[in-house]
Amino acid sequence: MGTTQLETVPEPKYWHLKTVLREALDADFAVGEILPNERDLAARFGVARATLRQALEQLELEGRLQRRRGVGTTVAPPRVGVDVSTTRGEWPGAAQDAWRPVDCDLTGVPAEVATLLETEVGEEVHTVRRIRISHGQSVAAERLYVPASSVPELSAIDAPSGPARARGVLRELQHLGLDGQDRAVELGSAGADDARELDRLPGAPVLVVTTRYVAGGRTAAVSVATYRADTCRLTFGASGDLEIGENPQERQAS
Amino acid sequence: MGTTQLETVPEPKYWHLKTVLREALDADFAVGEILPNERDLAARFGVARATLRQALEQLELEGRLQRRRGVGTTVAPPRVGVDVSTTRGEWPGAAQDAWRPVDCDLTGVPAEVATLLETEVGEEVHTVRRIRISHGQSVAAERLYVPASSVPELSAIDAPSGPARARGVLRELQHLGLDGQDRAVELGSAGADDARELDRLPGAPVLVVTTRYVAGGRTAAVSVATYRADTCRLTFGASGDLEIGENPQERQAS
Numbered sequence: 001m002g003t004t005q006l007e008t009v010p011e012p013k014y015w016h017l018k019t020v021l022r023e024a025l026d027a028d029f030a031v032g033e034i035l036p037n038e039r040d041l042a043a044r045f046g047v048a049r050a051t052l053r054q055a056l057e058q059l060e061l062e063g064r065l066q067r068r069r070g071v072g073t074t075v076a077p078p079r080v081g082v083d084v085s086t087t088r089g090e091w092p093g094a095a096q097d098a099w100r101p102v103d104c105d106l107t108g109v110p111a112e113v114a115t116l117l118e119t120e121v122g123e124e125v126h127t128v129r130r131i132r133i134s135h136g137q138s139v140a141a142e143r144l145y146v147p148a149s150s151v152p153e154l155s156a157i158d159a160p161s162g163p164a165r166a167r168g169v170l171r172e173l174q175h176l177g178l179d180g181q182d183r184a185v186e187l188g189s190a191g192a193d194d195a196r197e198l199d200r201l202p203g204a205p206v207l208v209v210t211t212r213y214v215a216g217g218r219t220a221a222v223s224v225a226t227y228r229a230d231t232c233r234l235t236f237g238a239s240g241d242l243e244i245g246e247n248p249q250e251r252q253a254s
Numbered sequence: 255m256g257t258t259q260l261e262t263v264p265e266p267k268y269w270h271l272k273t274v275l276r277e278a279l280d281a282d283f284a285v286g287e288i289l290p291n292e293r294d295l296a297a298r299f300g301v302a303r304a305t306l307r308q309a310l311e312q313l314e315l316e317g318r319l320q321r322r323r324g325v326g327t328t329v330a331p332p333r334v335g336v337d338v339s340t341t342r343g344e345w346p347g348a349a350q351d352a353w354r355p356v357d358c359d360l361t362g363v364p365a366e367v368a369t370l371l372e373t374e375v376g377e378e379v380h381t382v383r384r385i386r387i388s389h390g391q392s393v394a395a396e397r398l399y400v401p402a403s404s405v406p407e408l409s410a411i412d413a414p415s416g417p418a419r420a421r422g423v424l425r426e427l428q429h430l431g432l433d434g435q436d437r438a439v440e441l442g443s444a445g446a447d448d449a450r451e452l453d454r455l456p457g458a459p460v461l462v463v464t465t466r467y468v469a470g471g472r473t474a475a476v477s478v479a480t481y482r483a484d485t486c487r488l489t490f491g492a493s494g495d496l497e498i499g500e501n502p503q504e505r506q507a508s
Contacts, residue, residue: 058457061443183490187483189315203312229441236437
Protein backbone atom coordinates (compact mmCIF):
# COMPACT_ATOMS: atom_id res chain seq x y z
CA MET A 1 0.00 0.00 0.00
CA GLY A 2 1.33 3.38 0.97
CA THR A 3 3.19 4.88 -1.89
CA THR A 4 2.81 2.21 -4.56
CA GLN A 5 0.11 4.11 -6.42
CA LEU A 6 2.37 7.10 -6.86
CA GLU A 7 4.77 7.23 -9.76
CA THR A 8 8.45 7.11 -8.93
CA VAL A 9 10.09 10.51 -9.12
CA PRO A 10 13.78 10.08 -9.98
CA GLU A 11 16.25 12.16 -8.05
CA PRO A 12 17.38 15.19 -10.00
CA LYS A 13 20.94 15.72 -11.23
CA TYR A 14 22.02 18.04 -8.46
CA TRP A 15 20.92 15.67 -5.72
CA HIS A 16 24.19 13.86 -5.27
CA LEU A 17 26.10 17.13 -5.58
CA LYS A 18 24.04 18.54 -2.72
CA THR A 19 25.09 15.71 -0.44
CA VAL A 20 28.72 16.16 -1.42
CA LEU A 21 28.52 19.92 -0.87
CA ARG A 22 26.86 19.47 2.51
CA GLU A 23 29.70 17.23 3.62
CA ALA A 24 32.26 19.74 2.30
CA LEU A 25 30.53 22.52 4.26
CA ASP A 26 30.75 20.47 7.46
CA ALA A 27 34.36 19.51 6.90
CA ASP A 28 36.08 22.41 5.17
CA PHE A 29 34.18 25.61 5.94
CA ALA A 30 33.44 27.66 9.01
CA VAL A 31 30.23 29.56 9.73
CA GLY A 32 30.35 32.93 7.96
CA GLU A 33 33.03 31.85 5.53
CA ILE A 34 32.55 32.98 1.92
CA LEU A 35 32.33 30.18 -0.61
CA PRO A 36 34.45 30.27 -3.79
CA ASN A 37 32.61 31.72 -6.78
CA GLU A 38 30.28 29.55 -8.83
CA ARG A 39 32.74 28.98 -11.65
CA ASP A 40 35.47 27.75 -9.31
CA LEU A 41 33.04 25.60 -7.35
CA ALA A 42 31.60 24.05 -10.52
CA ALA A 43 35.12 23.23 -11.68
CA ARG A 44 36.09 21.82 -8.29
CA PHE A 45 33.15 19.40 -8.26
CA GLY A 46 33.15 18.75 -12.02
CA VAL A 47 29.57 19.84 -12.65
CA ALA A 48 27.80 22.34 -14.90
CA ARG A 49 27.12 25.74 -13.37
CA ALA A 50 23.35 25.28 -13.71
CA THR A 51 23.58 22.08 -11.67
CA LEU A 52 25.74 23.80 -9.07
CA ARG A 53 23.31 26.67 -8.82
CA GLN A 54 20.39 24.31 -8.17
CA ALA A 55 22.31 22.59 -5.39
CA LEU A 56 23.19 25.96 -3.83
CA GLU A 57 19.53 27.02 -3.96
CA GLN A 58 18.56 23.83 -2.14
CA LEU A 59 21.14 24.36 0.56
CA GLU A 60 19.82 27.89 0.96
CA LEU A 61 16.27 26.55 1.47
CA GLU A 62 17.65 24.19 4.10
CA GLY A 63 19.34 27.04 5.95
CA ARG A 64 22.90 25.91 5.26
CA LEU A 65 23.88 28.78 2.99
CA GLN A 66 23.05 32.46 2.77
CA ARG A 67 23.36 34.50 -0.39
CA ARG A 68 23.75 38.24 -0.16
CA ARG A 69 24.28 40.71 -2.94
CA GLY A 70 27.75 42.20 -2.83
CA VAL A 71 29.00 39.59 -0.38
CA GLY A 72 28.50 36.28 -2.13
CA THR A 73 27.48 32.95 -0.71
CA THR A 74 28.39 32.33 2.91
CA VAL A 75 28.03 29.40 5.28
CA ALA A 76 24.98 30.11 7.43
CA PRO A 77 25.01 29.95 11.20
CA PRO A 78 22.50 27.53 12.77
CA ARG A 79 18.93 28.79 12.62
CA VAL A 80 17.66 30.62 15.67
CA GLY A 81 14.41 29.63 17.35
CA VAL A 82 12.03 32.61 17.45
CA ASP A 83 9.05 32.22 19.76
CA VAL A 84 5.76 32.97 18.01
CA SER A 85 3.44 31.24 20.45
CA THR A 86 0.37 33.27 21.23
CA THR A 87 -0.23 34.57 24.68
CA ARG A 88 -3.94 34.36 25.26
CA GLY A 89 -5.57 37.75 25.67
CA GLU A 90 -2.57 39.89 24.71
CA TRP A 91 -2.67 42.57 22.09
CA PRO A 92 0.43 43.48 20.09
CA GLY A 93 2.39 46.12 21.95
CA ALA A 94 1.68 44.64 25.38
CA ALA A 95 4.52 44.46 27.88
CA GLN A 96 7.29 41.99 26.97
CA ASP A 97 6.47 42.41 23.29
CA ALA A 98 9.54 41.58 21.18
CA TRP A 99 8.58 44.08 18.47
CA ARG A 100 9.86 47.62 17.92
CA PRO A 101 7.42 50.15 16.39
CA VAL A 102 8.95 51.83 13.34
CA ASP A 103 6.20 53.76 11.64
CA CYS A 104 2.47 54.22 11.21
CA ASP A 105 0.51 55.54 8.25
CA LEU A 106 -2.96 55.49 6.84
CA THR A 107 -2.70 53.14 3.84
CA GLY A 108 -5.08 51.25 1.60
CA VAL A 109 -5.73 47.76 2.88
CA PRO A 110 -4.43 44.93 0.63
CA ALA A 111 -7.06 42.60 -0.83
CA GLU A 112 -6.32 39.56 1.32
CA VAL A 113 -6.31 41.60 4.53
CA ALA A 114 -9.54 43.34 3.51
CA THR A 115 -11.19 39.91 3.41
CA LEU A 116 -10.04 39.12 6.96
CA LEU A 117 -11.02 42.58 8.25
CA GLU A 118 -14.28 42.54 6.29
CA THR A 119 -13.50 45.97 4.89
CA GLU A 120 -13.51 47.13 1.28
CA VAL A 121 -10.33 46.62 -0.75
CA GLY A 122 -8.27 49.81 -0.69
CA GLU A 123 -10.14 51.28 2.28
CA GLU A 124 -7.71 53.22 4.45
CA VAL A 125 -6.58 51.62 7.70
CA HIS A 126 -3.91 52.49 10.26
CA THR A 127 -0.91 50.46 9.19
CA VAL A 128 1.65 50.03 11.96
CA ARG A 129 5.05 48.85 10.81
CA ARG A 130 7.19 47.05 13.36
CA ILE A 131 10.50 45.21 13.38
CA ARG A 132 11.41 42.25 15.50
CA ILE A 133 14.99 42.11 16.71
CA SER A 134 16.49 38.86 17.95
CA HIS A 135 20.14 38.37 18.88
CA GLY A 136 20.91 41.84 17.51
CA GLN A 137 19.45 41.11 14.08
CA SER A 138 16.18 42.07 12.37
CA VAL A 139 14.43 38.72 12.02
CA ALA A 140 10.95 39.84 11.03
CA ALA A 141 9.03 42.79 9.65
CA GLU A 142 5.37 43.25 10.46
CA ARG A 143 2.45 45.22 9.13
CA LEU A 144 -0.40 45.53 11.61
CA TYR A 145 -3.62 46.67 9.97
CA VAL A 146 -6.05 48.44 12.30
CA PRO A 147 -9.35 49.87 10.98
CA ALA A 148 -10.22 53.31 12.33
CA SER A 149 -13.34 51.80 13.92
CA SER A 150 -11.12 49.67 16.21
CA VAL A 151 -9.38 52.74 17.70
CA PRO A 152 -12.11 55.41 17.73
CA GLU A 153 -10.44 57.39 20.53
CA LEU A 154 -7.17 57.79 18.63
CA SER A 155 -6.20 61.42 18.57
CA ALA A 156 -5.53 62.74 15.09
CA ILE A 157 -3.82 65.84 16.42
CA ASP A 158 -0.30 64.95 17.52
CA ALA A 159 2.15 62.58 15.82
CA PRO A 160 0.37 61.93 12.51
CA SER A 161 2.95 59.26 11.63
CA GLY A 162 6.19 57.70 12.85
CA PRO A 163 6.95 55.51 15.88
CA ALA A 164 5.01 57.79 18.25
CA ARG A 165 1.89 57.35 16.14
CA ALA A 166 2.50 53.58 16.05
CA ARG A 167 2.68 53.50 19.84
CA GLY A 168 -0.52 55.55 20.00
CA VAL A 169 -2.42 53.00 17.90
CA LEU A 170 -1.03 50.09 19.94
CA ARG A 171 -2.01 51.86 23.17
CA GLU A 172 -5.59 52.33 21.96
CA LEU A 173 -5.85 48.65 21.04
CA GLN A 174 -5.12 47.68 24.66
CA HIS A 175 -8.46 49.27 25.64
CA LEU A 176 -10.42 46.71 23.64
CA GLY A 177 -11.42 43.39 25.18
CA LEU A 178 -9.62 40.69 23.18
CA ASP A 179 -11.86 37.67 22.49
CA GLY A 180 -9.10 35.63 20.95
CA GLN A 181 -6.60 35.32 18.15
CA ASP A 182 -5.67 32.77 15.54
CA ARG A 183 -2.63 32.36 13.44
CA ALA A 184 -1.48 30.88 10.16
CA VAL A 185 2.00 30.22 8.78
CA GLU A 186 2.79 29.90 5.10
CA LEU A 187 5.59 30.28 2.60
CA GLY A 188 6.01 33.59 0.81
CA SER A 189 8.57 35.73 -0.95
CA ALA A 190 9.99 38.95 0.47
CA GLY A 191 8.55 42.11 -1.00
CA ALA A 192 10.95 44.96 -1.75
CA ASP A 193 10.22 46.81 1.54
CA ASP A 194 10.49 43.74 3.72
CA ALA A 195 13.66 42.65 1.92
CA ARG A 196 15.24 46.00 2.73
CA GLU A 197 14.27 45.84 6.38
CA LEU A 198 15.46 42.25 6.74
CA ASP A 199 18.67 42.78 4.74
CA ARG A 200 17.60 40.13 2.23
CA LEU A 201 17.30 40.12 -1.55
CA PRO A 202 13.79 40.87 -2.85
CA GLY A 203 12.04 37.58 -3.60
CA ALA A 204 13.91 35.63 -0.93
CA PRO A 205 11.80 32.90 0.67
CA VAL A 206 10.14 34.04 3.88
CA LEU A 207 7.73 32.59 6.42
CA VAL A 208 4.57 34.68 6.58
CA VAL A 209 2.68 34.60 9.87
CA THR A 210 -0.83 36.05 9.71
CA THR A 211 -2.56 36.75 13.02
CA ARG A 212 -6.18 37.74 13.36
CA TYR A 213 -7.18 39.57 16.55
CA VAL A 214 -10.86 39.27 17.41
CA ALA A 215 -12.63 41.72 19.72
CA GLY A 216 -16.34 42.36 20.17
CA GLY A 217 -17.16 39.45 17.87
CA ARG A 218 -15.30 40.84 14.85
CA THR A 219 -11.76 41.04 13.50
CA ALA A 220 -10.34 44.17 15.13
CA ALA A 221 -6.82 43.95 13.68
CA VAL A 222 -4.74 41.77 11.37
CA SER A 223 -0.98 41.33 11.60
CA VAL A 224 1.07 40.08 8.64
CA ALA A 225 4.61 39.32 9.83
CA THR A 226 7.37 38.30 7.45
CA TYR A 227 10.12 36.20 9.06
CA ARG A 228 13.50 35.48 7.48
CA ALA A 229 13.26 31.84 6.47
CA ASP A 230 17.02 31.45 6.25
CA THR A 231 17.82 32.26 9.87
CA CYS A 232 14.56 31.63 11.75
CA ARG A 233 12.83 28.58 13.09
CA LEU A 234 9.42 29.57 14.44
CA THR A 235 8.73 27.94 17.80
CA PHE A 236 5.35 27.29 19.34
CA GLY A 237 5.83 26.36 22.99
CA ALA A 238 2.34 24.95 23.34
CA SER A 239 2.79 23.43 26.76
CA GLY A 240 4.44 25.57 29.40
CA ASP A 241 8.11 26.29 29.18
CA LEU A 242 9.25 23.57 26.82
CA GLU A 243 11.16 24.73 23.82
CA ILE A 244 12.97 23.02 21.01
CA GLY A 245 16.40 24.47 21.53
CA GLU A 246 18.52 22.52 19.14
CA ASN A 247 19.03 23.14 15.48
CA PRO A 248 17.49 20.47 13.27
CA GLN A 249 19.03 21.65 10.01
CA GLU A 250 18.81 18.60 7.83
CA ARG A 251 15.40 17.02 7.83
CA GLN A 252 15.49 14.41 5.15
CA ALA A 253 15.95 10.74 5.77
CA SER A 254 19.43 10.13 4.50
CA MET B 255 15.21 56.24 11.96
CA GLY B 256 13.93 52.78 11.12
CA THR B 257 15.43 51.65 7.88
CA THR B 258 17.80 54.51 7.12
CA GLN B 259 20.90 52.66 8.22
CA LEU B 260 20.27 49.82 5.79
CA GLU B 261 21.50 50.04 2.24
CA THR B 262 18.87 50.27 -0.46
CA VAL B 263 18.38 46.99 -2.28
CA PRO B 264 17.22 47.65 -5.83
CA GLU B 265 14.39 45.54 -7.17
CA PRO B 266 15.62 42.73 -9.40
CA LYS B 267 14.88 42.53 -13.11
CA TYR B 268 12.06 40.02 -12.86
CA TRP B 269 10.16 42.09 -10.30
CA HIS B 270 8.01 44.02 -12.73
CA LEU B 271 7.47 40.89 -14.80
CA LYS B 272 6.14 39.12 -11.71
CA THR B 273 3.51 41.80 -11.21
CA VAL B 274 2.52 41.62 -14.86
CA LEU B 275 2.35 37.83 -14.75
CA ARG B 276 0.28 37.89 -11.59
CA GLU B 277 -2.25 40.16 -13.26
CA ALA B 278 -2.28 37.91 -16.34
CA LEU B 279 -2.95 34.88 -14.11
CA ASP B 280 -5.91 36.64 -12.51
CA ALA B 281 -7.33 37.83 -15.80
CA ASP B 282 -6.58 35.18 -18.40
CA PHE B 283 -6.11 31.84 -16.67
CA ALA B 284 -8.29 29.48 -14.67
CA VAL B 285 -7.14 27.37 -11.71
CA GLY B 286 -5.51 24.20 -12.98
CA GLU B 287 -4.87 25.61 -16.43
CA ILE B 288 -1.47 24.76 -17.95
CA LEU B 289 0.68 27.77 -18.80
CA PRO B 290 2.32 28.05 -22.24
CA ASN B 291 5.91 26.79 -22.28
CA GLU B 292 8.75 29.02 -21.12
CA ARG B 293 9.89 29.93 -24.62
CA ASP B 294 6.43 31.10 -25.67
CA LEU B 295 5.87 32.94 -22.39
CA ALA B 296 9.25 34.69 -22.63
CA ALA B 297 8.40 35.79 -26.17
CA ARG B 298 4.93 36.94 -25.15
CA PHE B 299 6.30 39.20 -22.42
CA GLY B 300 9.46 40.18 -24.28
CA VAL B 301 11.91 38.96 -21.62
CA ALA B 302 14.85 36.59 -21.46
CA ARG B 303 14.05 33.04 -20.39
CA ALA B 304 16.26 33.35 -17.29
CA THR B 305 14.24 36.37 -16.18
CA LEU B 306 10.99 34.55 -16.85
CA ARG B 307 12.15 31.54 -14.89
CA GLN B 308 12.98 33.68 -11.86
CA ALA B 309 9.53 35.25 -11.95
CA LEU B 310 7.90 31.81 -12.21
CA GLU B 311 9.93 30.57 -9.24
CA GLN B 312 8.72 33.54 -7.20
CA LEU B 313 5.10 32.91 -8.08
CA GLU B 314 5.60 29.29 -7.08
CA LEU B 315 6.91 30.41 -3.65
CA GLU B 316 3.84 32.58 -3.29
CA GLY B 317 1.54 29.67 -4.06
CA ARG B 318 0.25 31.05 -7.36
CA LEU B 319 1.84 28.42 -9.60
CA GLN B 320 2.63 24.73 -9.34
CA ARG B 321 5.29 23.00 -11.38
CA ARG B 322 5.07 19.28 -11.93
CA ARG B 323 7.31 17.06 -14.00
CA GLY B 324 5.54 15.77 -17.08
CA VAL B 325 2.65 18.20 -16.66
CA GLY B 326 4.23 21.64 -16.81
CA THR B 327 3.37 24.79 -14.93
CA THR B 328 -0.23 25.13 -13.83
CA VAL B 329 -2.22 27.82 -12.06
CA ALA B 330 -2.46 26.78 -8.41
CA PRO B 331 -5.73 26.59 -6.51
CA PRO B 332 -5.93 28.73 -3.35
CA ARG B 333 -3.91 27.31 -0.47
CA VAL B 334 -5.79 25.14 1.99
CA GLY B 335 -5.62 25.81 5.73
CA VAL B 336 -4.32 22.71 7.55
CA ASP B 337 -4.79 22.75 11.31
CA VAL B 338 -1.56 22.00 13.18
CA SER B 339 -2.55 23.38 16.56
CA THR B 340 -1.57 21.12 19.41
CA THR B 341 -4.16 19.45 21.57
CA ARG B 342 -2.76 19.43 25.04
CA GLY B 343 -2.06 15.97 26.35
CA GLU B 344 -2.68 14.07 23.13
CA TRP B 345 -0.23 11.61 21.63
CA PRO B 346 -0.05 11.09 17.88
CA GLY B 347 -2.48 8.36 16.90
CA ALA B 348 -5.15 9.50 19.37
CA ALA B 349 -8.75 9.58 18.22
CA GLN B 350 -9.52 12.28 15.62
CA ASP B 351 -5.94 12.15 14.41
CA ALA B 352 -5.74 13.32 10.77
CA TRP B 353 -2.78 11.04 9.99
CA ARG B 354 -2.79 7.62 8.32
CA PRO B 355 -0.08 5.12 9.40
CA VAL B 356 1.84 3.83 6.39
CA ASP B 357 4.80 1.91 7.71
CA CYS B 358 7.09 1.31 10.65
CA ASP B 359 10.71 0.18 10.73
CA LEU B 360 13.71 0.19 12.99
CA THR B 361 16.02 2.81 11.47
CA GLY B 362 19.05 4.79 12.52
CA VAL B 363 18.09 8.11 14.06
CA PRO B 364 19.20 11.20 12.06
CA ALA B 365 21.67 13.51 13.80
CA GLU B 366 19.27 16.38 14.52
CA VAL B 367 16.63 14.05 15.95
CA ALA B 368 19.25 12.26 18.03
CA THR B 369 20.00 15.58 19.71
CA LEU B 370 16.34 16.11 20.60
CA LEU B 371 15.91 12.51 21.79
CA GLU B 372 19.25 12.56 23.58
CA THR B 373 20.24 9.31 21.89
CA GLU B 374 23.39 8.48 19.99
CA VAL B 375 23.49 9.34 16.28
CA GLY B 376 22.60 6.26 14.25
CA GLU B 377 21.06 4.44 17.23
CA GLU B 378 18.04 2.44 16.04
CA VAL B 379 14.60 3.78 16.87
CA HIS B 380 11.10 2.81 15.81
CA THR B 381 10.35 5.08 12.86
CA VAL B 382 6.66 5.36 12.12
CA ARG B 383 5.82 6.82 8.71
CA ARG B 384 2.46 8.49 8.34
CA ILE B 385 0.65 10.48 5.67
CA ARG B 386 -1.80 13.28 6.25
CA ILE B 387 -4.68 13.48 3.79
CA SER B 388 -6.68 16.67 3.41
CA HIS B 389 -9.39 17.24 0.81
CA GLY B 390 -8.43 13.94 -0.86
CA GLN B 391 -4.78 14.92 -1.28
CA SER B 392 -1.58 13.98 0.57
CA VAL B 393 -0.56 17.26 2.19
CA ALA B 394 2.13 16.06 4.58
CA ALA B 395 4.46 13.15 5.26
CA GLU B 396 5.67 12.45 8.79
CA ARG B 397 8.41 10.46 10.44
CA LEU B 398 7.75 9.79 14.10
CA TYR B 399 10.87 8.65 15.94
CA VAL B 400 10.21 6.54 19.04
CA PRO B 401 13.11 5.09 21.06
CA ALA B 402 12.58 1.49 22.19
CA SER B 403 12.73 2.69 25.80
CA SER B 404 9.53 4.72 25.24
CA VAL B 405 7.53 1.63 24.24
CA PRO B 406 9.03 -1.18 26.36
CA GLU B 407 5.89 -3.32 26.16
CA LEU B 408 5.86 -3.38 22.36
CA SER B 409 5.64 -6.97 21.19
CA ALA B 410 8.34 -7.92 18.72
CA ILE B 411 6.48 -11.04 17.65
CA ASP B 412 3.69 -10.06 15.28
CA ALA B 413 3.79 -7.44 12.51
CA PRO B 414 7.52 -6.58 12.42
CA SER B 415 6.80 -3.73 10.00
CA GLY B 416 3.98 -2.14 7.97
CA PRO B 417 0.88 -0.19 9.06
CA ALA B 418 -0.04 -2.76 11.72
CA ARG B 419 3.34 -2.29 13.37
CA ALA B 420 2.90 1.49 13.15
CA ARG B 421 -0.45 1.24 14.92
CA GLY B 422 1.16 -0.97 17.56
CA VAL B 423 3.80 1.66 18.34
CA LEU B 424 1.19 4.45 18.46
CA ARG B 425 -1.00 2.33 20.77
CA GLU B 426 1.90 1.79 23.18
CA LEU B 427 2.62 5.54 23.28
CA GLN B 428 -0.91 6.20 24.58
CA HIS B 429 0.06 4.34 27.79
CA LEU B 430 2.64 7.00 28.70
CA GLY B 431 1.63 10.10 30.62
CA LEU B 432 2.29 13.05 28.32
CA ASP B 433 3.86 16.02 30.15
CA GLY B 434 3.67 18.33 27.19
CA GLN B 435 4.76 19.02 23.64
CA ASP B 436 6.39 21.83 21.77
CA ARG B 437 6.64 22.60 18.13
CA ALA B 438 8.78 24.44 15.61
CA VAL B 439 8.13 25.39 11.98
CA GLU B 440 10.87 26.07 9.46
CA LEU B 441 11.58 26.06 5.76
CA GLY B 442 13.08 22.96 4.19
CA SER B 443 13.38 21.12 0.91
CA ALA B 444 11.61 17.87 0.13
CA GLY B 445 13.77 14.76 0.33
CA ALA B 446 13.33 12.11 -2.36
CA ASP B 447 10.99 9.94 -0.23
CA ASP B 448 8.83 12.81 0.93
CA ALA B 449 8.68 14.21 -2.60
CA ARG B 450 7.36 10.87 -3.85
CA GLU B 451 4.71 10.66 -1.15
CA LEU B 452 3.62 14.27 -1.66
CA ASP B 453 3.70 14.07 -5.46
CA ARG B 454 6.27 16.87 -5.60
CA LEU B 455 9.65 17.22 -7.25
CA PRO B 456 12.61 16.43 -4.98
CA GLY B 457 13.96 19.66 -3.56
CA ALA B 458 10.61 21.47 -3.65
CA PRO B 459 10.18 23.94 -0.78
CA VAL B 460 8.34 22.43 2.18
CA LEU B 461 7.34 23.54 5.65
CA VAL B 462 8.93 21.28 8.25
CA VAL B 463 7.07 20.96 11.55
CA THR B 464 9.10 19.36 14.35
CA THR B 465 7.18 18.28 17.47
CA ARG B 466 8.79 17.07 20.65
CA TYR B 467 6.67 14.92 22.96
CA VAL B 468 7.79 14.96 26.58
CA ALA B 469 6.86 12.22 29.06
CA GLY B 470 8.39 11.36 32.40
CA GLY B 471 10.64 14.42 32.19
CA ARG B 472 12.36 13.41 28.96
CA THR B 473 11.69 13.52 25.20
CA ALA B 474 9.76 10.33 24.52
CA ALA B 475 9.18 10.84 20.79
CA VAL B 476 9.97 13.33 18.04
CA SER B 477 7.83 13.93 14.97
CA VAL B 478 9.24 15.54 11.83
CA ALA B 479 6.39 16.38 9.47
CA THR B 480 6.94 17.75 5.99
CA TYR B 481 4.05 19.82 4.63
CA ARG B 482 3.62 20.84 1.01
CA ALA B 483 4.42 24.54 1.01
CA ASP B 484 2.67 25.13 -2.30
CA THR B 485 -0.80 24.05 -1.23
CA CYS B 486 -0.78 24.34 2.57
CA ARG B 487 -1.21 27.17 5.02
CA LEU B 488 -0.56 25.89 8.53
CA THR B 489 -3.17 27.17 10.96
CA PHE B 490 -2.79 27.51 14.71
CA GLY B 491 -6.22 28.12 16.21
CA ALA B 492 -4.75 29.34 19.48
CA SER B 493 -7.97 30.59 20.99
CA GLY B 494 -10.95 28.32 20.77
CA ASP B 495 -12.66 27.86 17.47
CA LEU B 496 -11.36 30.83 15.55
CA GLU B 497 -9.74 29.98 12.26
CA ILE B 498 -8.36 32.02 9.41
CA GLY B 499 -10.51 30.72 6.63
CA GLU B 500 -9.63 33.01 3.79
CA ASN B 501 -6.75 32.72 1.42
CA PRO B 502 -4.18 35.47 1.84
CA GLN B 503 -2.09 34.66 -1.23
CA GLU B 504 -0.30 37.88 -1.87
CA ARG B 505 1.45 39.28 1.15
CA GLN B 506 3.54 42.12 -0.10
CA ALA B 507 2.58 45.71 0.18
CA SER B 508 1.85 46.57 -3.42
